[in-house]
Each structure stands twice: as C-alpha cells, then as structure tokens.
Amino acid sequence: MSSGGGSQRLPVIVTIILSLMLMVVPLPDWAVPFRPDWVAITLIYWAMMTPRTWSVGSAWIVGLLLDVAQGTIFGQHALALCFIVFITVRFHLLMRVFPMQQLTATVFAILALYQFILFWINGVAGIDVPAVTYWGPVITGTLFWPVATGLLSGVRSWTQLGR
Amino acid sequence: MVASRSSNSNPARIPALVARVVLLVIASILLMVLDHRQNHLDAVRRTLGTAVYPIQIVVDAPFRLWAWMREAATNRNELQLQVSRLQAERLLTNARLQRLSALESENARLRDLLEARTHVRDEVRVAEIMAVEANPYSHSIVINVGKREGAYDGQAIVDAAGVIGQVIETGLSTSQAMLISDPSHSLPVEINRNGLRTIANGTGEFGRLVLPFITNNADIRPGDLLVTSGLGGAFPAGYPVAVIDTVNRIPQEPFADVSATPSAKLDQVREVMLIWSSKETTDE
Numbered sequence: 001m002s003s004g005g006g007s008q009r010l011p012v013i014v015t016i017i018l019s020l021m022l023m024v025v026p027l028p029d030w031a032v033p034f035r036p037d038w039v040a041i042t043l044i045y046w047a048m049m050t051p052r053t054w055s056v057g058s059a060w061i062v063g064l065l066l067d068v069a070q071g072t073i074f075g076q077h078a079l080a081l082c083f084i085v086f087i088t089v090r091f092h093l094l095m096r097v098f099p100m101q102q103l104t105a106t107v108f109a110i111l112a113l114y115q116f117i118l119f120w121i122n123g124v125a126g127i128d129v130p131a132v133t134y135w136g137p138v139i140t141g142t143l144f145w146p147v148a149t150g151l152l153s154g155v156r157s158w159t160q161l162g163r
Numbered sequence: 164m165v166a167s168r169s170s171n172s173n174p175a176r177i178p179a180l181v182a183r184v185v186l187l188v189i190a191s192i193l194l195m196v197l198d199h200r201q202n203h204l205d206a207v208r209r210t211l212g213t214a215v216y217p218i219q220i221v222v223d224a225p226f227r228l229w230a231w232m233r234e235a236a237t238n239r240n241e242l243q244l245q246v247s248r249l250q251a252e253r254l255l256t257n258a259r260l261q262r263l264s265a266l267e268s269e270n271a272r273l274r275d276l277l278e279a280r281t282h283v284r285d286e287v288r289v290a291e292i293m294a295v296e297a298n299p300y301s302h303s304i305v306i307n308v309g310k311r312e313g314a315y316d317g318q319a320i321v322d323a324a325g326v327i328g329q330v331i332e333t334g335l336s337t338s339q340a341m342l343i344s345d346p347s348h349s350l351p352v353e354i355n356r357n358g359l360r361t362i363a364n365g366t367g368e369f370g371r372l373v374l375p376f377i378t379n380n381a382d383i384r385p386g387d388l389l390v391t392s393g394l395g396g397a398f399p400a401g402y403p404v405a406v407i408d409t410v411n412r413i414p415q416e417p418f419a420d421v422s423a424t425p426s427a428k429l430d431q432v433r434e435v436m437l438i439w440s441s442k443e444t445t446d447e
Contacts, residue, residue: 026295029369029430033298056180060187064194068211069218070296071303071332071339074204075194082191086184122300125199129300130345147285151308 011159014052015152016062024069033133036141038148039066040114042079044107045152047088048095059085074123080117084110095126100146108142205332209310212334219305219337223293249417271305286439288312290320292432302342302429308437309336317397319438325403325426326350326391327435342431343404344369352404353392357382360392363404363423369430372405374421379412381419383392389423399440 019038044158046054063078095103122129198204290308308314310333318330320340328342341348348365363372378381387407393400405423412419
C-alpha cells in the first residue's frame, strides 16, 4: 500500500472534502438537527478499510477543519473524530467481517460515542444544549450508513480497478 | 507516516496507535482550553478558515446560481408589477424620509441648544450571508465581509427591521457572526416607551428572546418595543431589537417571565448591514 499511497490518497481526500461540504450545506430549519455526521461516517469507513493510511492523525486534522467551518470550540470535533477513528482502527479487522446489520449496529454505537464526546465537551465548556438534539445525527447517520458505505466502496473499487 | 512502516509483518498492528491517540487527545484538550478560555488561537483559526473558505464558496454556488436563474427567468409581467410596487414604495419612503430629515435637523438644533454632542450618523456596509449554522445551541452566520473591509470583533450587525447579531470572528474576507437568538447571546436593551433598561437573552429559537431580569412590578406590557441601549459598548444605541410578546407575572417568583419576538426575521435574511459606529471607528 505504501507504494501506491500517494495516488490512492486523492479519492479519499475528495470524499472527505465532499463530506465537509455536506456538513455546511444550508438545510431547512426542521432538518438541521437531523443532519448526519457525514465526516464521521466517511472517516469511519476509510479507517476501517485502509487503517494504515487513514488513521487518527488525518482524522484530527479533518476535525480541526470541521471546527473552523462550524465555529465550534477549536479541537472539539478533532478530539471526537480522533477518538472514534482510534476505536475503528482498533477493531477494523473485526468490523470488516461483520455482516451489514451487525456493522450498522456497531456504527450506531460509534456515532453515539462521537455525539457523547461532543456533548461532554459542551458540558465542560458550559455550553447548554438539550440532550435530545444529540440523537438526531446518530439516528440519521446510522440510517444513511449502508448507503454511504455502498457509495464509498464504489469509489474504492473503482479507483483500484482503474490502476 | 504510517504507510512508510507498512512492511511490518502483522497487518493488524498499527505502530504506536495508542501513543498517537493519547498525544492527539492531549493536543485537542490543550487547543480547546487555549481557545475557549483565552481566545489565543484567533490567528490559527483565521488561517484554517481561509482553507475552508473555498468549500463554503462551492457549497454556496448552486444557491447563487438558482437565485440568479430565478431572477433571469422572471417574466415581463412580473417585472412590471414589481416595478410599480417598488415605485409606490419609493414614493412612500421618500415622503417619510422628508419628514425624517426635517426631524433630524430639528433634533440637531435642539441638541446644539443642550450643548450635547451630536450623534454622528453611523457608517454602514451591506454584507451577504454565505452560510448559516443553526443548531439549537448555536446560531451563527458567515458573511462575506472580513478584515480586509475593516470588520472587527464585536461589530454590530442589523438589517432593515432591527438588530441581527454581532461579529465574533473575522477572517480575511469572511466573518462569523453570532445571532441575537443564540442561547449564549445577551444584549443590553431598553424599552422604548419608558427607558427601562434590561438584558435580552437568546433562546435558541429564531422567533423568541427572553428577558430574565424583569421584576414583577416593572412597567412592561405586550407590544412594547425594545431598542438597543448602547450600554454594552458593542451596539450603538437606538436600533430596534424586539417586540414584547408575553408578560407572565408569577407572584411567588422574584422575576416575571417575559418573552419577545425579534423585529428582524433572523431566519429569512439574505443581506445584512455592518455598522461602524462613530466611537468604534476611532478606537480601531
């Protein structure tokens, strides 16, 4: 993987940029609390499939960009993404052989953990948020996971076939 | 950095994973403390903000294109209707403006009599909203005016109907602004009718502000207009903020339960105005 690393990075970077764009696209008011964590989903997928190239370091940098784009506390998303990617990398071999239902359940747990870290940091920082609003992204994120993972594996196999 | 060491025989082991996570977590906590407690990282944020700026432009492009196409596709009939409506409006506004200029000169004369300093007219600049971040716990917008145009932290933002918010972070050519409906936003206001001073807090809903420090016997009633009092220093005095909605006096509590509706349609604006108040520009 190290020899083809440079050229294989581009499609991953493109999907990460796309997921960042999905995070800032304006949505109607009612839909905003249900915006899935596209960046988290994308990073979980790549960490699961290519844990050597896409691991905690890149997740941390993407998290910083997300913090700037969303105007949250600098380092909040960086910490949360870094941690869930760490969990994913730790269990990536196991997750790869999971059937889809089980994998989706695992992703649900990871996304819930992600939101919990964000919630916890907000709490420490004294930003008051109704706890209910954290569940929206977890639920929609889990629902979108099979679709997103299908698209991402499409990207992966397509870029590997082309070589 | 990892790929270079991939000759490791066991594929399941990622070298020094735990160590790196611990390092990065500590780094994030350090960043958060520096950012949240002391605001030391404004320069870093600004630099990274420039990197994210193209993403915002690309996301915004389809909406601009759609608005442009809709404008281009408006037919002649509609345009004529619009023109006649605008002309009627202009006539009305002009009439009001004449009265206003008369009042303004009268006001200046009276102030001269009182030997008070004349209020210099505030300088404004129109900015467009590029992105809206509105989850229940933070209401903020990104506008296309930044340091290059002279925007500064704490600058007041209004629209035609009333106060919208204030700039909290300036980038090179964009700024982030907090809306008055943000739950962490407080605004010093006064009641236009009798000058009663108080604070209006955001709630996380676009259509509602609360006034937590109104005593039960205060002279306040639904329909009262709240204007900025100018006391906090950030906002120039006299801009309309909100209209009192409900006043619920609770006998056993020290303060009444008062809520107000913002005058500006916070969730519908597309263009806003930045204000350089005369005092602030000399400070900068």
